Amino acid sequence: MIAMQYSFTLPADYDMSIIDRRIRDKGPLLDGFPNLGFKAYLSARKEEFGSRDNLYAPFYLWRKPEGASDFLCSPTFQTLAGAFGWPQVRTWIIWQAEVSADIAAARFATRDILHMQPYAPLADIRRADSAQTETEIATGEALASVCGFEPTTWTRVRFSLWRELPEIGAETQAYRVGHLSLARP
Template identity: 55%
Template sequence: MMAMQYSFVLPADYDMEIITRRIRDKGHLLNGFPHLRFKAYLFADRKDGDIGAQDNLYAPFYLWDAPEGADQFLTGPGFEAVSRDFGRPSVETWIGWHAELDRDLSQARYASREIRPIAPDCDLQALRARSAEGARNALKDNDAIACLTAFDPTSWNTLRFCLWQSPPERGSEDTQLYRVGYVALP
């Protein structure tokens, strides 16, 4: 399992309707994409009081069953179009630890992403177990629709990504909140 995200910071006066229209018109094109567990079309509008965004963002998030799906997407026409329209972004990737996807992901309206550094002396197996338990609890206790955890061994950080039907609490300073425009599914 592999998580992937790229993000575009858009100008403060950018018409975010362009992004929501793009999602509305093209979001369905990734339904059924090979090895895709889901793609959440995420955006943040600095005028949106529900999420308190600092910037206008377009930041799709992907969960892949296998890296071949990410390869096929990144070298294909969809990513070529995004790169042509916004510039080729840096793509963040994480190795998946645990995913709780028990509910209807199409009901997601919000997302949260938390990235935290891993201490050099951290027991990674214990951290993975705590992260998985946290993902399970997010569904059980906090009304998340989905929650996954992963890590990046290049920069040594963890990822916790959740989908929500209602606006979540921000949590820590490390948490970025988004609106979900569409969720593409297998």
């Protein structure tokens, strides 16, 4: 599995209803895309949930890396890049991903990107992050929870989908979920 996210920072006076409309109209196009676990169509408005910017920032969980490659080579992504520019696409190797049967009820998302100290004990960090991911789902707190790492910049990602936005820290980026594209059973 692999997680992927790109983000477009939009001007402070950008009409975010354009993004809402884009999500509504284009969101269903990826429903059932091959090798997709889920795609969360995410947006944040400046100063909402502490966001510093207006953002359009989809997050993907791919069952196989080929899914990410196929999407990035697709006409759908080409159209997106034509409209907003060619984004930096971040990817993370999955340590743990848990998805509840109620994922379709997600209305909010949170994402933390955490830097690792040089020579940090990766096995211990993976074990702790994976346990947190499992707990969020087992207790019913989150509807999906993903943790992983990226060994070029030595960063970790913690991403969760929620019915209601939980209390968040200053470094957490929160989003509204406009649409969820899910794998076909």
